Amino acid sequence: MKSIIYSQTGDPGVLHLVERDLAEPGPGEVRVRVAVSGVNPTDWKSRRGSRPGEALAFENVVPNQDGSGTVDAVGDGVDRVRVGDRVWLALAAFERAAGGTAQEFTVLPAERVYPLPDAASFELGASLGVPAITAHRALTVAEDGPRRLQPGALDGKLVLIAGGAGAVGHAAIQLARWAGATVITTVSSPEKAAFAAAAGAHHIVNYRESDAAAEIRRIAPDGVDQIVEVAPGPNSTLNLAVIRNRGSVSVYANNGGDSMTLDVRPHFSLNIRYQFVLLYTVGQEALDGAAADITAAILDGALPVGEQAGLLLHHFDLAHTAEAHAAVESGVVGKVLIRVDLSS
Numbered sequence: 001m002k003s004i005i006y007s008q009t010g011d012p013g014v015l016h017l018v019e020r021d022l023a024e025p026g027p028g029e030v031r032v033r034v035a036v037s038g039v040n041p042t043d044w045k046s047r048r049g050s051r052p053g054e055a056l057a058f059e060n061v062v063p064n065q066d067g068s069g070t071v072d073a074v075g076d077g078v079d080r081v082r083v084g085d086r087v088w089l090a091l092a093a094f095e096r097a098a099g100g101t102a103q104e105f106t107v108l109p110a111e112r113v114y115p116l117p118d119a120a121s122f123e124l125g126a127s128l129g130v131p132a133i134t135a136h137r138a139l140t141v142a143e144d145g146p147r148r149l150q151p152g153a154l155d156g157k158l159v160l161i162a163g164g165a166g167a168v169g170h171a172a173i174q175l176a177r178w179a180g181a182t183v184i185t186t187v188s189s190p191e192k193a194a195f196a197a198a199a200g201a202h203h204i205v206n207y208r209e210s211d212a213a214a215e216i217r218r219i220a221p222d223g224v225d226q227i228v229e230v231a232p233g234p235n236s237t238l239n240l241a242v243i244r245n246r247g248s249v250s251v252y253a254n255n256g257g258d259s260m261t262l263d264v265r266p267h268f269s270l271n272i273r274y275q276f277v278l279l280y281t282v283g284q285e286a287l288d289g290a291a292a293d294i295t296a297a298i299l300d301g302a303l304p305v306g307e308q309a310g311l312l313l314h315h316f317d318l319a320h321t322a323e324a325h326a327a328v329e330s331g332v333v334g335k336v337l338i339r340v341d342l343s344s
Helices: 041-048 122-126 129-138 167-178 190-199 212-219 232-242 264-270 284-299 318-329
Strands: 002-005 016-019 029-039 066-074 086-089 105-109 113-115 158-162 182-187 203-206 224-229 243-251 273-276 313-317 335-339
Touching: 002 318, 016 318, 029 086, 029 122, 029 318, 041 318, 066 122, 066 129, 086 122, 113 284, 129 167, 129 284, 158 167, 158 232, 167 182, 167 190, 167 224, 167 284, 182 190, 182 212, 190 203, 203 212, 212 232, 224 232, 232 243, 232 264, 243 264, 313 318, 318 335
Parallel strands: 158 182, 158 224, 182 203, 224 243, 243 273, 313 335
Antiparallel strands: 002 016, 029 066, 029 105, 029 335, 066 086, 086 113
8 A cells, every 4th residue: 555654854855655565453443544634733743853853753654643534444342433434533643653644544543533424525524633623622621611512502602713714723613603602713814814704703803904902802892701722922912901701711732932921910810721732632531522522513514624614625645745744834724635545
């Protein structure tokens, strides 16, 4: 089978297309014929490492955490999926040398494989994983909020989503709106504003063209309940200016730098909660709950992808995985997908 591997950290040029033997699933494992592989920032960051040429945990690594496809074989003890089932994958490459989705077949623990509703395309399935589960987690950690999402779960809540044109921001807009929240998002350009509007945001604030704090306070005079944050350092002052008492800030990325400064006294006075979100260590219970809610949202038609839904899709084939990684690393707006099985 065809597979993309890298044997050292570095730029996209370290990715190589090779032929590998087809592996058999062991107990508790599932083999999936990959239709589409999704590329996320976490994928290129893992490939880059802290410096070029850094030693890897394995001799070779297959990249990409997310994907979709069809169950090809199951190991002993697997009953959550069957051969022939359409599925979406999450955290496929986590602590597994050959688990990544940038290959024709992958063998994964069954708990990383989720049923994909028949109405959902493989493109949608490959766009879930890291973005959708991250968005779900970010929306379910507030002190006064729900632990699971469903229609009505966020009724009456005002949610501010930073960077609504990104993949996580897009999923957060869709999930928050599906759950009943009033959604405000910040963007940096008219193009991104159009994507956020297509995703379903009720209010869009271009922080480069207006006083973002004043605009958000006009929409939410008493402050927002929940903030989904991609750039905690640059946005810390804005967040303090617009959050309500007992509000929460969910941080899922470090855009704009690894450090942030918080004034202790005003955060004390507002009882503000900061919750950091990292899927790799969040625990299986949280992952399974998110996947179940995401599947319910798919069945309700709440998570479409594509330009009309506010998430522009960029397609590559497996042989051009390096170009796909480079596109994500350059900050392309939208979702980068690799068509692995061109017949699907």
